[in-house]
Amino acid sequence: AQSVAQPEDQVNVAEGNPLTVKCTYSVSGNPYLFWYVQYPNRGLQFLLKYITGDNLVKGSYGFEAEFNKSQTSFHLKKPSALVSDSALYFCAVRGYNNDMRFGAGTRLTVKP
């Protein structure tokens, strides 16, 4: 079955600095990769997805992600972090059978 790994439980960055949240995946066949964000006491919100095409995917709120097939990675990035970006971020992969698997999540804290 497909799976994703988020190697960092916590990422801390200063406001204005670039941020990266890491994700690696394992799947048979073509990967369908997603990033979601969760704010306290809320459901998940979609940020961006990779289906096919350009390896750099642009999404909501200035986030982007780079798909790297050779490294089986799909890292989330933003050039300049905001305090309001502080949240829990989930990487997910969807397999051919519609089965969606999420990573354990990475808590991003952006300090003023």
Next chain:
Amino acid sequence: NAGVTQTPKFQVLKTGQSMTLQCAQDMNHEYMSWYRQDPGMGLRLIHYSVGAGITDQGEVPNGYNVSRSTTEDFPLRLLSAAPSQTSVYFCASSYSGGGTIQETQYFGPGTRLLVL
């Protein structure tokens, strides 16, 4: 559109009690799913449905039942609650026309369940 709605928002059960978590969507989505979220484990798929009358098991289906009699509703039933089922439950939906799997999922606000 209300999107994906879930009821109740919070529930306390005693071990052995049964209950149904409700999920409804008004976007005419074919695909619906249930997840549980536990600290340090992310979201784990319980059951999913690709259309009315069709359901399948996800990663952690034991102790849960589902049915899909209409496109709009996808209830999750706990027949005999156990403390291990204490969690936050999220329902989600997406388009799945033609069997495509790349569609974005939309999540409900969640149901927090405590089993004593």
